[in-house]
Amino acid sequence: MSSCISMRSKLRACLAVTAAAGMLGGSAVLAQAAPSTKGGAPPSVAPNGAAAPTGAAPTEGRPSRGPGPGSGPPRIHTLFNSGDPTLALTPPLGGSRAAPPGSAPPNPDPHDLEGVWQVQGYEYLLGPEPGVPPPLKPKYMKLLEQRIRAKNRGTPEADTETQCLGHGMARVMESPYPIEIVQTPGRITFLHEVAHELRTIYMNRPHPKHPRVTFNGDSVGHWEGDTLVVDTIAIDPRSFIDDEGSAHSGQEHVIERYRKIDGGAELALTITIEDPVTLEHPYSYKRIFHWRPDIRPQEYICEENNRNAPINGVTVAK
């Protein structure tokens, strides 16, 4: 029973966010930033062994705050490297590491992407380079600055992710929680641990003439040699490109190119984003996902907020 009580208290915290957003018309700000909790609960992982499949989350694979391994020069921590503290960017997480020794070996088959993957690095701003914003048109750059300033005042805008509506693209692909890929005839399914997000990539049809608008869009895919190319449109314009709040419109078009490297130990992704409404021009960025057979995706009920995890004062998942 004690676990239920604790669940209920978390539910309150979650729905307070939702209520605040709703009462203020969904576009206003929250009353208070998440409290600082050193450590906090990271995206949970579980061993893949049959012995303890739901045991306590091990430390392996937890994203850690700060620059990732081999990240090189110091990170830019304000928008445009302006030094303006009101434009401070949320520092990235280090992200996933390679699977620990003794894990199941990667599958070298380039066309078999099945398994659990976790992104290396977790950027809150998804521009062409770390710390650089997307090439937003002036109106939307100003909006991004407003959103960053609101966050830094401790009153972040209650965005669609906060309200358990959906992350949108490309934001959902940057979540530090694991992604499980399942391949069945005619489709590739992405089961995201974060907020039980789902992407279905149809390999057997083009985009419909009038696709249903959804938070993660209508995705179709095909293979170009060893590269899976995924084309996504019809993305709900209420969502953002990234956590900091770069805007996209209903005309956003996302092209993802996935290719296994290093014998299948890593999945390289190049994302290209086009949006004639909010962007000056298309842009691309790259990511690496680690093969993580040691991770078993866990239940994550955003609507209950059982995984609202403040790390160093920042709520990394709502």
Add this chain to the structure above:
Amino acid sequence: MRRVAFCFAGLLAMAGTAWADPPPDAAPGQPDLTGAWFIVHPPHALKTVDGSLPPLTPSALQVYRAHLAEAKRGDRAAFDGTTRCLPPGLPRLMLEKKPFEILQRPKVVYFVSGDNRLPRRAYLGEKLPDDPDPLWLGYSVGRWDGRTLVVDSAGFNDETVLDDAGLPHSDQLHLTERYTLSHDGRHMAAEFTIDDPKDYTQPWTFKAQYVRRPGYEIPPEVCMDNPARRAAAMKATEEAVK
């Protein structure tokens, strides 16, 4: 009833397409459950296979009667978290009008619900953990018994009910599901056994039928985008923070 008729029409139109294409790794002769499934008769109040009231313990019967009364006076929210987008739990998730998709793979069978995109994973060839953490959808393991997929689940929290009417269960719920594909591949018979020593005097069973809808793309529903449920979630929050 109209919807069921529509399902069958869809079946006839698409007969011989999707299920003729087994997953690449399916063992020879192994049934392929991959695809979108609709329940034929979604139940409201579960009964045992012989049509009786399930064998509730006296205290659970009191809880059930309270739920029935709450529903009658229009206060489902008192026992039904789905009114504010909490997961329906099991077996209720499998008994909804909304379809679910099965993704059958050699080591895991995935069930992805049309209700708020909720996923389940049944790990094949594994044993249930001794002391699983309480979850909304529990922890599931599976095995093949001939043409039947047997899924064993435990580790549920006690915040959900078994059916729309409000049959209670405890955190001791152990659910066994048996899914048997028809020989023509178009239907699936399911048998659910509820073993919950806290709330029921003995294990009991009920059945359901599903129909496959080849080629159907289940919309990725987002519950919180439903204005009524969203409003209910906010109302519950306001009451909770008072």
